[in-house]
Amino acid sequence: MWEPIQLAESLLAPPVNAGLLAGLNVLITAGPTRERLDPVRYLTNRSSGKMGFAVAEAAREAGAHVTVVTGPVQLQTPMGVTRINVESARDMYAAVHRQVGDTDIFIAAAAVADFSGERGQTKDQEARRLGTAGTRAGARYHQIGGRHGEASLRGRFRGRNQ
Numbered sequence: 001m002w003e004p005i006q007l008a009e010s011l012l013a014p015p016v017n018a019g020l021l022a023g024l025n026v027l028i029t030a031g032p033t034r035e036r037l038d039p040v041r042y043l044t045n046r047s048s049g050k051m052g053f054a055v056a057e058a059a060r061e062a063g064a065h066v067t068v069v070t071g072p073v074q075l076q077t078p079m080g081v082t083r084i085n086v087e088s089a090r091d092m093y094a095a096v097h098r099q100v101g102d103t104d105i106f107i108a109a110a111a112v113a114d115f116s117g118e119r120g121q122t123k124d125q126e127a128r129r130l131g132t133a134g135t136r137a138g139a140r141y142h143q144i145g146g147r148h149g150e151a152s153l154r155g156r157f158r159g160r161n162q
Contacts, residue, residue, distance in 0.1 A: 019063030047111035
């Protein structure tokens, strides 16, 4: 049985394929990524994912078929939006790469971590490296829009400090 809020949302939702983005497939990334340093620790940021989810909801209300690829966030998925959960920048890249072929609009709103831990290091090497940059994590992720083709729309949102 649906909760009252879900029932109200479904009744008030705009009809599918109605609006400015009717029939378009929109792919949006949201939230942070977590880059493992070792089995216990990871690098991340404080992104809440709210901006990406708000854009997803607006695109859905404009009639688009929306897919959100999100890092670890505690947000409820807007009704009518498909959600793909990922953890690392590599996971996000792979998920986006699988979806982007059928996408008309790609919006990169996720706060992808800049660095990831290097694999195969000894504890001494790892201890010396902590506090310094590991390998570039998000570099491949930012190349996706360029591969999608000239007809695509690519958006990237940055915070005030970037």
